[in-house]
Amino acid sequence: MGKIAERPETGKLFFDFRFGGKRCREQTALDNTPANRKKLENILKRIEAEITLGTFEYHKFFPNSPRAKEFTKQAELMRTREAHDTPLFSTFAADWLGEMNIQWRRSHASTVEGTLKNYLNPHFGEKEVGCITKKDILDFRASLAKVTTRSGKHLSASRINRIMTPLRMILSEAANRFEFSSPYHGIKSLRVPRTDVEPFGIDEVKQIIETVRADFRNYYTVRFFTGMRTGEIDGLQWDHVDFKRRQILVRQSLVQGRLEYTKNDGSFRTIEMSQPVMDALNDQKKATGNMEFVFCTRTGGPLNHNNVTKRVWYPLLRHLGLRKRRPYQTRHTAATLWLAAGENPEWIARQMGHTTTEMLFRVYSRYVPNLTRRDGSAFERLLLTEFDAKTDPSKESD
Incomplete structure (x- = not known):
């Protein structure tokens, strides 16, 4: 378990904890006061909690530390080593599609096949599925925004989201099978403007x-x-x-x-x-x-x-x-x-x-103003009735 300690020669507090099988000491510029100790102890609790969960990233807490560069490099090497044990995106996507076909309508399966053929495989096909990064995904999505249709229009946000959905599903399944963190984590769908219906009268x-x-x-x-x-x-x-x-x-x-x-x-x-x-x-x-x-x-x-x-x-x-x-x-x-x-x-x-x-x-509902009386008229009638009764004594009840 880590602790907050004081360097006798400076009187400054420092972190003392273990991570990655190594003892880590990180100096601070804070004096040894009760308030500063409490502040650093709370930070240390967060660090230890993240270490336990496996989500701790050294450079986020100590960006200028030599240790941060060391641990970041180790993490990248580990991920690269794991990634090289994964198949090519095109190979894994073909297997995944074959497994999912039984769950889908033929039309949906055909749409996904088209998305893989026209968009995903040309961009990711020759990459190992475990080597695809979050930046790769965001760059790909940005490139879709530049694509034009036969009519000369750009792809809509809704269309781009539909292209990205199989990519998200493929990477999520690959991450589960080959035990790596999906790079798609934290990427939200593009906001789609609400479309209005246009019924006939x-x-x-x-x-x-x-x-x-x-x-x-x-x-x-x-x-x-x-x-x-x-x-x-x-x-x-x-x-x-x-x-x-x-x-x-x-x-x-x-x-x-x-x-x-x-x-x-x-x-x-x-x-x-x-x-x-x-x-x-x-x-x-x-x-x-x-x-x-x-x-x-x-x-x-x-x-x-x-x-x-x-x-x-x-x-x-x-x-x-x-x-x-x-x-x-x-x-x-x-x-x-x-x-x-x-x-x-x-x-x-x-x-x-x-x-x-x-x-x-x-x-x-907007096409039917009086639907369940949600147009404000009922409230207006109530006000008129109440105010008329108070201003006109003849309308008051006995």
């Missing part, structure tokens, strides 16, 4: 449904009044439409041309059909009832959402003079229309596939 919805080409009228009616995601409606099959109970069973999603499990467990849900949706699906059954998919091509195959967006959706918005918005805004529209109609928020959350109502109030 009921008049705009009516205009779109009345104007869209006839073979897509039922499709957009169902999109606007169920809040289904693109993959969910494109992957909807007649087996999952229950006309008797007036329900749509969301059990799968079309992702990159393949049917997969829903986005998450909450998305596995049952949607109640309103009358417009019921009518649209009954009408659609006349056209595609003998096919597997509810909305499909002439040959019965599933729709390609990119083609539909480019050839039907965007031209329609331009024709109507409406602001260009992604088809996903039909989902936001369903939520705001339900809220504006006064539907129970818990019921709406279930229809949307949300496990709680938190997102509903956080994302959509």
Whole structure:
């Protein structure tokens, strides 16, 4: 156990403790007074606690000490020795991807594969996974901010974070397996600006449904009044439409041309059909009832959402003079229309596939000013009532 002692020749206090198998004495400029002793004893407690936890860094407490340089050099040599026992980043990443594939949807695995191929392996592939430093990571992230897309725009903070996530996971797993400290520790994700939803008003919805080409009228009616995601409606099959109970069973999603499990467990849900949706699906059954998919091509195959967006959706918005918005805004529209109609928020959350109502109030409430009377009007009425009663005796109760 360390101690605080006095040098007789100077009367100054010094630290006396053991670290790394060596006795360490570090001089201070403080006189031997009770206050100074207490101050240094508290520092010594911190030092010993960090030594016990294995987090002590000599140079942080004694930056000018020769011992600091000695211990820092030893730590670097030790880390380098350990790092050289680790595989190349590209090799370890390939093994890690193979192990993780079984847990992921095919679309997510494909995205991670693309991130490794296009970004991570070109930069880190030939480095030993244990030799990658925090500076390497930060330099890489800074380089991503300079990358431009085909449209000439820089990568967004959200996109950069998605690229960095597999890197963080790979380094964390490697650190656990090869027993070194992950260099990613302490690096926070970039702050992502909040994006605003842009739902359509009921008049705009009516205009779109009345104007869209006839073979897509039922499709957009169902999109606007169920809040289904693109993959969910494109992957909807007649087996999952229950006309008797007036329900749509969301059990799968079309992702990159393949049917997969829903986005998450909450998305596995049952949607109640309103009358417009019921009518649209009954009408659609006349056209595609003998096919597997509810909305499909002439040959019965599933729709390609990119083609539909480019050839039907965007031209329609331009024709109507409406602001260009992604088809996903039909989902936001369903939520705001339900809220504006006064539907129970818990019921709406279930229809949307949300496990709680938190997102509903956080994302959509501003489009419905009187939702749960949170616009201040109830408070204003209370004040008016109370002040009127006090200023007008005729309004006071007997």
